[in-house]
Each structure stands twice: as structure tokens, then as C-alpha cells.
Amino acid sequence: MSEKQVNQIIGKVFNQLADTLISGEYGQKPKVLVTATGSEHGEDNIFSASLNANRNGADTTVIATKEADGVKTVLVKSEDEAHKVMEEMLNNKEVDAAVTMHYPFPIGVSTVGRIITPGTGKEMFIATTTGTSSTDKVEGMIKNAIYGIITAKACGIKNPTVGILNVDGARQTEIALNKLKKQGYDINFASSKRSEVGAVMRGNDLLMGSCDVMVMDSLTGNLMIKIFSSFTTGGSYESLGYGYGPGIGEGFDKLILIISRASGAPLVEGAIKFASDLVRGNCMKIAKEEFENAKNAGLTDILNGLKASKKTEEAEEVKAPEKTVVTSQISGIEVMDLEDAVKILWKNNIYAESGMGCTGPIILVNDAKAEEAIKILEANEFIAAEKTDC
Template structure:
């Protein structure tokens, strides 16, 4: 046996001994599998990431074509990407690895990934829920579920009471209404407040940069773009250098800990993803997720999600005539852009003059100062705004 191989075995032995002394014989650190083929930066970049993670005390099984030469890193030899994914599944199914990091995985509908980034303004970690996959076929239902996925992920990583914000995108206002229903019914959501002067749970660009919330709720396409921006804004985009990757696939009845990185992810991000996986495994993420889901269902989650899926009634052919024009200087916020004109029509039918507009935080209904409360009551009763 070559001296180099003997030295590696000795180093591995001491690493395991140190891990046992630190964590106890009954609580070994998680073993994380990493597929190495397919990176735009070459296979060696992934081996480097594995070695970096191993220095933090994580045992890594690299699924690749080359032998490992770093303490705490073992190679599972394959020759193609297809073989690599088969090996990943085998390691997870057998329990030889407690989590996996890979560049692609065919998650079923209902499962999407929660990423974690470092926000540039204050260097704070923030969870992006979600970043890949399809949570639900209905947009608002997807955002509500994404909030739960983000909360569970953050809690499994040690954030006891994560604050939740919703990015200012289509569907955010309706998702806010549904989450408020859950909160009213007893599900403990700690809503974040925007750093902008007008506050609120709807987050804007400034809030992304400064990390105004622990969990930022968005759709997975927007989340995917955000991950790329946060991870590679220093490098021009072709090398992701900062953060923890696109995160674990979360969803009901999905019991494998699989985290996604990009083909553009460099060694620092892949290392972060491996550490992220080890945190989740050590934090018993499945138990945490089950606990959150149970609490949400006890607060009426199923009814809330069913309400998200209710299709809108066909728009009436006849439009209401506009009441006499008035000076409109007051703004009513919290209306989805796609519902804005319908909300104006609803007020016209009640003989209240209103106009549609766009404020700094999104769409608004413009109304006279004297009729604000009356108009809010009408819009609330018809489901256009929340209390």
C-alpha cells in the first residue's frame, strides 16, 4: 500500500475519533453524498468542495471518476452522470448517506427547494422559498406552501422563530391573506416588516439586499434568479462563489434529503450546500417539517389551500358606469394587479368613484379621503383586501 494511501487512512481514523469525542459515539455526524459529474467548472472543483467540507468535520462520499485524496472524503466510482444519480439513490436508500448534493433531480410536483443566501448589506443569511421545482399548480397555493417549506427549513437549521416576508410579486397579496388566516386560526407565523418607511409584510428590493426577513417567500422561477444573483454578483455570473446553493427539496411525502447546486456553482457554494445538508440532517428536518405541517393543518391549512384554488367567476360583460368624478388623493393598498380593475368596478357599482393606480409598493385604488373606510369595507367583503 502506498504511503499516501496509508496517510489518508490514518487521517480518516483520527478524524472519526475526534468526531466521536466531540459528538458522542451514539451521534455520528451525517454522511453527505456529492455527485461530481456535470459541473461547468470540471470534476476537480467538486472534489475541492468535498475536501473543504470535510475539514469542517463532515464525511463526504464523492460520486465521481477519480480517487479522493483528502481526509474525510471517499470516492464512489462511476463513469457517467446517469450512473452517478443511480449511485446517489442507492446511498440514500441504504442509509450509507443521510443526504445528497447534486446538480439536477426530478422532484415530483409538490416538492420544491428552499435556498439559502448571504445578503450583501449586512452579511445575514436568508432563506429563499423556493428556488427550483413546482410546489403547486396554483400560484397562490404555491406561495402559501412555500412559506411553510421555508419556515420548516429555517427551524431545522436552528432559527427558532423565523420571520417571514413575501416578495412583491404577483400573488403575494393573496398569499398574505391566506397566511393571515392561518395565523388567526393559531398557526404561529412571525411576519417580518419591510425596511421601507411604510413597513408591511410585502418585501421590496431593498429588503432582499439587507435581509429584512429570515424567510423570503417567492415563486420558484423568481427564486432561481435570485439565487443566481446572490451567489455570483461578484463574478459576472459564470461562477457562483457565495452562499449555500438552491437547497433541499421540501414537500409532503418526500423523504429524501436532496439539495441542489447549479452547474455554475463553484467550490465555495458546493461546500456550503454540503454543510447545509449536514445541518438539516442533524436538525432532524423531517420531524420539524412534519410538526409544522401538522400545526398548519390544525389551523385550517387544507381549507385555506382549497380557497386558493377556487376559480374566479367570469367577468361580467356589462361594466358599471363611472359615478361622478371626485378628487382622489387617498390610496388603498393590498390589491393584486390582476384584480385591480375589478376592484374599481366593484366600487363603481356601489356608486363610489375610484381610479386604479400604481404606488411605490404596487397597485392601489385611489379614492376620496371621505370615502376610504366605506370603500375598504366593500373591498374587504368581496375579498380584494385583507383586514
């Protein structure tokens, strides 16, 4: 054997060792497909991101209308053709995951974003950012929590902490998730870094990264991901983070991650890394296990229970009892439920008034009636039965 042949063999061995260190699996890198058509910053933006991602352990293929040196390219003539080719390659298992600028996910599937929080530099998952988990907001947020847990676990966080952003539906989501936890589904609730404790997060917690998974509705999540990715650029160029993330939903078996037409090369590179992490973490397997665990803990019954009315009958007229001094505050009630919660207390001969505190909606009752009022509101699921575990 010649010296040249020996050197070639040694070089090949070292390349394979390098691949092993990067990919964690001998000789294999995650195969990630990226569509370049439609980018507001041009296809070269995607090529640049792909080249950098390849240097860091990915194996990318770009679907584009032109070629670039050093990048595997599939040529197409239009954006519509690009998406058809993308689906074919995913279906044929030619690639492990795809990163694209939009995708018509079915109802029940939504995307989990991944950001870098500016307060601490900590990564946080935003559940969710595009798509529709459910046509009912609270049901959607409950599902979003599970989607976020799946994604965080696939990215290597064994026991992710979960917080719920203080938007409409947060308190009802907290009640439902607490019930799911009591019935056996493992949820590791976070605690706000503000003076208030509990899993319902303030806006400050978004900046501080107070939890691994921040649950919210997808419209709010879409707004958040745009702000966090482009607040340093004025909005026209998304430069920070990992994008809008993978579409997660029960029965959805393709790993498709979303970026924006405004996403710049650094964020696209982050999205490719995100996809690679999910492939290495076996996201589809984790999703199947988590959905099964949640169902075994009664998820279906909890979601069905949301549709059953827990409010006072509209036809029933409830009169306020005799007015008393009200100085005791009860928080943790949805703003949409305030009127019904007050009427429940009136019906039980407790005078109550609604108001707005610094952390959100409150009900005011007499100090002597506070404990009884809390029990009634808990029994009717207007507030959580106990503080969330941290």
C-alpha cells in the same frame, strides 16, 4: 499494555471527542453524498469542496468518474449512472443526504435556498428556488412560506421571521397566510426595513436581510439565488452562499439539495454544510410536524378557497357611478386584481380609479368614501383585513 497502545487509545478518545464537538452527537457525522459529474468546473472542484467540508464536520462521499486522495469515492461512467447510484444509496440509508446538480422533483416539491445578504452579511432563506410547489402561483407561494419555515427551523432558527417579496401574488399570499395564522398556525411575520411597514418586502429588503425567510415564486427565487451566489464573479462561477437548497414537500422523504453546474468549490462546501445542518436539525421530522400544524389550521380549505372566484361575474356589466374627486389612496392590491377591485367599488356606488404608486398598484377614491371602500375591499379579500403582525 505498551506505551504505543496507550497512545493509540488516547488518540482515539481525543478523535471521538473532536467528533462530538463537531457533530453534536457522539461519534457520528452527517453522511453527505455529492455528485461530481456534470460540473462546469470539473470534478476536482467537487473533491476540493468535499475535503474542506470533511475538515469541518461532514462525512462526504463523492460520486465521480475518477478518484481523489482523501475522499471516499464511488466510481461511475456517466451522469445518468451517478443519479441512479445516488438514489440507491439514499434508499438504502447508506447516506443521510445528497447534494446534486439537478433532480426531477415531483409537483408539490420545491427547494429552499440559503444566501448571505450583501448589506449586512446576514443569512436568509429564499423560498423557493427550483421545482414547482403548485401550478397556481399564489398557492405555490403559500406553500413556499411553509417550506421556508421548515428549513429555517431545521437550521436552528426556532421562530424564523417571514417576509413576502413584492411580486405578483404577494398580497394574496399575505391575506392567505394571515388567515392561516389567525386559525392557529404560528407565523412570525417580518417587517420591511423601508419606511413602509408590513410583511411585503421591497427589493432593498433582499439586500438588507430584513427577514429570515423571503417568500417568492420559484422562478424569481431561481434568479435571486443565481445573482446572490455569483454577483462578485460575473456569473460564470457561483462562489457565495449555500446553493439552491433541499427539496421540501409534503410526503417527500429524501433530503436532496441542489447546486448548479456553475457552482464553485466554496458554494459546494456551503451546500454540504447546509445538508449537514438539516440532518442534525432533523429536517424530515420538523417537516412532518409543520405540515400537520398547517393542516390543523385549515391550510387545505384556504388553498381550495383560492380556486373559488371572488371576482365580479364576467357576464355582469358594471357601470361607473358619477365621477368624484379621488385623492385617497388604497394600496395592497394585486395588479391582476385592480380592474375587478374597482368594479366591486362601482357596484357599491363608490367611484374609484386604478393607479400605480411607489410601492405598487393603488386604488383612488374620494376621501369621504375611503373607510367604506377599504371595508368593501377587505370583505371581498382584495386587501388584507388588517396589518400583518410583526
